[in-house]
Amino acid sequence: MGIRFIKIASLYFVGGVILGIVMGMTDSFRYTSTHAHINLLGWVSMALFGLIYHVFPRSAIGKLATAHFWLHNIGLPLMLLGMIAFAAGNEGLGVPFMSAGGTIVVLATVIFAINMFVNLNKAQKEAR
Ligand code: HEM
Numbered sequence: 329m330g331i332r333f334i335k336i337a338s339l340y341f342v343g344g345v346i347l348g349i350v351m352g353m354t355d356s357f358r359y360t361s362t363h364a365h366i367n368l369l370g371w372v373s374m375a376l377f378g379l380i381y382h383v384f385p386r387s388a389i390g391k392l393a394t395a396h397f398w399l400h401n402i403g404l405p406l407m408l409l410g411m412i413a414f415a416a417g418n419e420g421l422g423v424p425f426m427s428a429g430g431t432i433v434v435l436a437t438v439i440f441a442i443n444m445f446v447n448l449n450k451a452q453k454e455a456r
């Protein structure tokens with residue numbers, strides 16, 4: 329689980345910096361929010377998830393980790409597609425995709441937090 333998250337994070341990082349450099353070179357900032365969220369929810373958050381699941385393997389197995397992985401990886405692309413559509417002027421497509429994708433990412437985040445409280449406590453008890 330940890331390794332899968334880190335591999336996917338590295339791909340978002342490539343996409344995020346390419347978009348950043350294109351924005352800088354073309355002096356066009358329409359997609360700044362998309363760039364910010366590719367980098368922050370795609371690269372930074374997913375790399376952190378990967379490291380956390382690697383350091384605490386107890387939290388990387390089970391339904392909570394699986395649900396977190398899939399919800400984040402389904403919600404984020406939908407949210408980013410929505411941000412791109414919105415920034416390109418298509419509000420009709422952008423708003424529902426951003427809302428649905430964003431809600432799924434929030435749900436993934438809540439599940440991640442529950443997972444941390446449930447399984448990090450267990451890992452702590454086992455270490456005693
Ligand atoms: C080669 C790498 C990168 C380039 C060339 C780049 C370029 C840019 C540019 C041109 C902007 C728009 C600035 C503006 O609106 O005035 C921007 C905004 C932003 N970038 Fe990057 N970026 C890079 C990497 C990253 C990374 C790695 C992160 C996060 C981990 C990041 C996070 C952000 C954020 C959060 C904003 C929005 C800032 C705001 O709202 O004022 N960028 N970036």
Ligand code: HEM
Pocket residue numbers: 360361362364365368369407429430431433434
């Ligand atoms: C479900 C999760 C999230 C949703 C739905 C969301 C949504 C949004 C929206 C709608 C904006 C305003 C965009 C605009 O003005 O064009 C925004 C801006 C921003 N968000 Fe998020 N966000 C989320 C998570 C995060 C996280 C986890 C971070 C940082 C780790 C973050 C960092 C930022 C930053 C830096 C900006 C300003 C970027 C800009 O200049 O457009 N967001 N976010």
